[in-house]
Amino acid sequence: MGNVAQGFRDYFCRPKNTNMRISLPAVCFIWQIAMIVLFGVFIRYDEESDTHWVEHRREENITSDAENDFYFRYPSFQDVHVMIFVGFGFLMTFLKRYSFGAVGFNFLVAAFGIQWALLMQGWFHHLDLETGKISIGIESLINADFCVAGCLIAYGAVLGKVSPVQLLVLTLFGVTLFAVEEYIILTLIHARDAGGSMVIHTFGGYYGLAISWVLYRPNLHQSKRLNGSVYHSDVFAMIGTLFLWMFWPSFNGAITDHGDGQHRAAINTYLGLASTVLTTYAISSLSAKRGHLDMVHIQNATLAGGVAMGTAAEFMIQPYGSLIVGFCCGILSTLGYLVFTPFMEKHLKIQDTCGVHNLHAMPGVIGGVVGAITAAAATVDVYGKEGLINTFDFEGDFVNRTVGNQGAHQAAGVCVAIVFGIGGGAIVGTILRFPIWGDPEDDNCFDDEVYWELPEDEESIPPILEYNNHMTSKHPDMSESNFSVEQS
């Protein structure tokens, strides 16, 4: 299989053109117009966001506007929204010269993805076959944000090595695969996955890793000078880390059951994350000379507990259970950065810029397994009769499902997510190898200069003469922008 990939690689090795003046606007316009047409044909407000709500309320004997789903979910929705745009965006600003690309392409991809997700998820879950319309409400927006999260995770694996057009293609297919995979896991298999350990993180992580494997760049070391952080870019990244960390309880509880479901999901996630922080710091310190802490671990591994609580957050895993899950994930995720990421790069030819394997793929699988075990271990004694039915949705076709059976189906869900991630990523990666997408050269990765107008560097202004003398020989493209400073 390595040979096949190598074959593809050689075949596609041509000089690259990163000019995207035609391709990016064309893709944006075509897709946005397509979205408008499809929304016009398919998408309408649901009964809680339609002006007919006042009538619906009376008919259904709903006593208060506070019963509108909006008030149960909007605060969580806004937290999730912050995680998607500020959390993921800033988490990836850690590279010294790719902060524009990190936060800017994250923005573009997410804004496109949520529209496509509303359609794809709508077709699978909310299509009224009589009217041919999809009804959307606040829960749809949360699910669209969730869906995009899968693609943004994949972006983390290829950060700095792809063009924005490639990212949009990655997102188009990613969202499509996500919707299918989600339908299989949640509806057909009837697994529970409130915070998406399987559906979002496992899928998104392996999707990105598979793409990165197909897009392997043997000469990436030529961009090594830019594949690292500077002091302030690491502080920027902490903004992303903290907003992800703080709002993860909202993420895992955003679409769980009203009442105790959301309440319990928040508590479990809060505890899982707290525990992860301590073991992450411990392993990070243990692994370095003089016990120095490494910002890469702090920025990423501290979040693994939230990923791993994604499935079981709504279950009665108990507070200490959440702590144990976080405990293990902090250790494993940090060890992943120390051991597994270099191993993958060297031996598996997978270049994982942000280490999404350690932050999403592996903790996602752990979360799926924890969910399966917790489900299988559920008892009427702990959950109560009604509680058990509510939590696992043992209704309709699934009224006779046992908890053991449910556990097995949860485990099956993990496998589906992995298969969709790796399989989908391999196919999409192959598509992304066509030399038409404008990705950067191996010596030009992790560099905003390829796709962005950059401001002149403040720090470079003062000592102009020395600066130029040394720069011209070393960094020809930068001295150019400097000339304009002198002349202006």
Added chain:
Amino acid sequence: MGNVAQGFRDYFCRPKNTNMRISLPAVCFIWQIAMIVLFGVFIRYDEESDTHWVEHRREENITSDAENDFYFRYPSFQDVHVMIFVGFGFLMTFLKRYSFGAVGFNFLVAAFGIQWALLMQGWFHHLDLETGKISIGIESLINADFCVAGCLIAYGAVLGKVSPVQLLVLTLFGVTLFAVEEYIILTLIHARDAGGSMVIHTFGGYYGLAISWVLYRPNLHQSKRLNGSVYHSDVFAMIGTLFLWMFWPSFNGAITDHGDGQHRAAINTYLGLASTVLTTYAISSLSAKRGHLDMVHIQNATLAGGVAMGTAAEFMIQPYGSLIVGFCCGILSTLGYLVFTPFMEKHLKIQDTCGVHNLHAMPGVIGGVVGAITAAAATVDVYGKEGLINTFDFEGDFVNRTVGNQGAHQAAGVCVAIVFGIGGGAIVGTILRFPIWGDPEDDNCFDDEVYWELPEDEESIPPILEYNNHMTSKHPDMSESNFSVEQS
């Protein structure tokens, strides 16, 4: 009219004194004491925030504390609050040496403005003529934040060119004008404007532009070296952009009707903004060599869709309608930055630092027009009988108003906002031209050094000798601060 303005200009051309050691403290103290006195005379808690709520609840047969307006609006309020202080504040940090002024003066102006707004809006809308008291609750706080937003928009047009005392004067008059204009548009004309396309953005934008026109600085090019960004200041500005973008659904839905009103406003704004992002990236890329993206566009034009959804967000514009509005605004706003801002500066003598015309004034007008059209096109079929009445508040004096009539009144609202903005701005601008306010010289604009104690520059420490040799000739004021470093 240009001659008149020029006459004013010459008349007031005297050497400037930026010392504000007396003026700023004096203004702050006098105004804050005035606020305390006026609050003491006029402002009290409303029945939902008073300890008598428990009795009120029983009398009105309210079944639950969850019916307190606080729980319907507080999450949105906090999002709006973040937009005002972090959103607007950080959006303006993009200048390389005006980040303190951007975020710091924004803070000062907003903190003063919200107090004055509670009074002004209270007198117009919530004054109990019997007791002579104004009752305030959570909705008052949101409206105060909204009111201040208008002044912060105006600040964007004059960013870097005015003193903090001028900003406080701008805010005092701005809030006053806002309250009058709002009363005319919302109460007398009875236009709907939940997210303030007209009331906030159109007014605020033109108010700032008119002030900037009166304060035109022909020699502003002398500060050109500082009128631009550096890499990290652009990343800081993205914090502002993203918090504005993410929380705009809360902004447009914060004071709409409970239930479906808030729900629908959030959905429409979410979609409008998503669409704007794609067309902004498209036009930005299309306009530059090699398709390079420009951070100025990404930071600003991506928000135009939220502005333009301000009026129609609570209407049944349908999801695809929101996408279309966002689509157009992304294009027009980005073109504004490319074409209209330079044109305004050259031919209209309007120096618009942040491009508020493209982000607020123009999209605000579009939003008002979209609102008028959507209102005029409303039907009982789409809204339902009750829904139509609720949405457009066809009650009391307005029970017989038709949707066509409503559309015309909406359009009238746009005109009122423009007139108040331009007229008010021209007058206030003239006041601000008096040479007593401590504004900076033309060669000293966009520079925090005028009003702030600045830390020594870390980056300047290392190569002290070379640095100084070159700096002394070029940047006399900076070398001074450097001397202290050597001596310390």
Added chain:
Amino acid sequence: MGNVAQGFRDYFCRPKNTNMRISLPAVCFIWQIAMIVLFGVFIRYDEESDTHWVEHRREENITSDAENDFYFRYPSFQDVHVMIFVGFGFLMTFLKRYSFGAVGFNFLVAAFGIQWALLMQGWFHHLDLETGKISIGIESLINADFCVAGCLIAYGAVLGKVSPVQLLVLTLFGVTLFAVEEYIILTLIHARDAGGSMVIHTFGGYYGLAISWVLYRPNLHQSKRLNGSVYHSDVFAMIGTLFLWMFWPSFNGAITDHGDGQHRAAINTYLGLASTVLTTYAISSLSAKRGHLDMVHIQNATLAGGVAMGTAAEFMIQPYGSLIVGFCCGILSTLGYLVFTPFMEKHLKIQDTCGVHNLHAMPGVIGGVVGAITAAAATVDVYGKEGLINTFDFEGDFVNRTVGNQGAHQAAGVCVAIVFGIGGGAIVGTILRFPIWGDPEDDNCFDDEVYWELPEDEESIPPILEYNNHMTSKHPDMSESNFSVEQS
């Protein structure tokens, strides 16, 4: 007493070893495992977060899931969570080379502290003596965040001068002391303190100051070069300031009564903070040459009004009362930075890095006194009969307490907080003086290099030769990291 402290100081003066490769991981692992065990023994979900909620709801005749406490408190909880992790964390990033330590150790300490706080506060307040279990829900999470806030305040006083292990010890004891003090003030004395002016800020401030006093470093001036900000670190700190400022209404209202209690707390805090901003700017400008504003004041003193409203926020202090409190606190807090902090360092031998005395300790005491006065001045006329009982919880054992009596008990609460802060801090400080904790040398404070892997400095790359010539003589440890740049 100074002699005793000096004696301790001499006794413990040995060369320091900042290697924490064993100690930090050991402490993290041991404590996290202890947490898991204790949580396993003691902590369970409460009835609102347990799957039995559906039965409980029916039994108690609760009409709606919206009555679950989760929906009353979760939005405020998330705001408080942001204040703890982003607010406190980023507020302390102002130092030029201690941003990693500020935001990173804040993260570690808070994540550990919330777990220990759930246990400590649980034992005191929520232990079911029959089952031996503690039930936790959303209010417990808020209280845990509050408890940790006290320790993070203390961190502010010793920022840059202690090791992470010391911080964990400080937190372990701090949380313990907090829980006892809180039990005495809120339960035994039955004082009201919704936003923790006494319980959190007074205690936390004096706790930190007392520790800093015991850990006095006579030669701290050797680290003077790093005890200051740079331009961008001040902008980072403003992120912390603003999130604290914006969300303080949530902080003070997070655990007040449902309905009018939360509503009123938000209004009062909003107004108190707005007023503080104006007087802070006034005093800052008044105190400097040419009226220049000082970022230290803007970042910190603007928050004093929120601290001082912590006790009275839920009382009927009236809007103008809140403005007056904010007015005074802005003045006093800024004067504290100008006058008292230098005085404390010189004459009291207390080195208070962040000025927590001016931001927390003193405004906390003011808040406690304001609370006492407001309580003593309460009348049935203003509060209503039921309102008075609800607000001051005059139920059970306290049914006969008068408002005057309550005022006296509030004042007693302030004293308890001060005594616990100073006494506890002196003891814990002494423990922290043992030369085994890995704190930095006097010439190595405020430096991330001691505990963190630092990235090479981007700005140092270009003019390599000049840079090195000057650096080697001046900054030996930095030139080392520079060598690796040249070689790589």
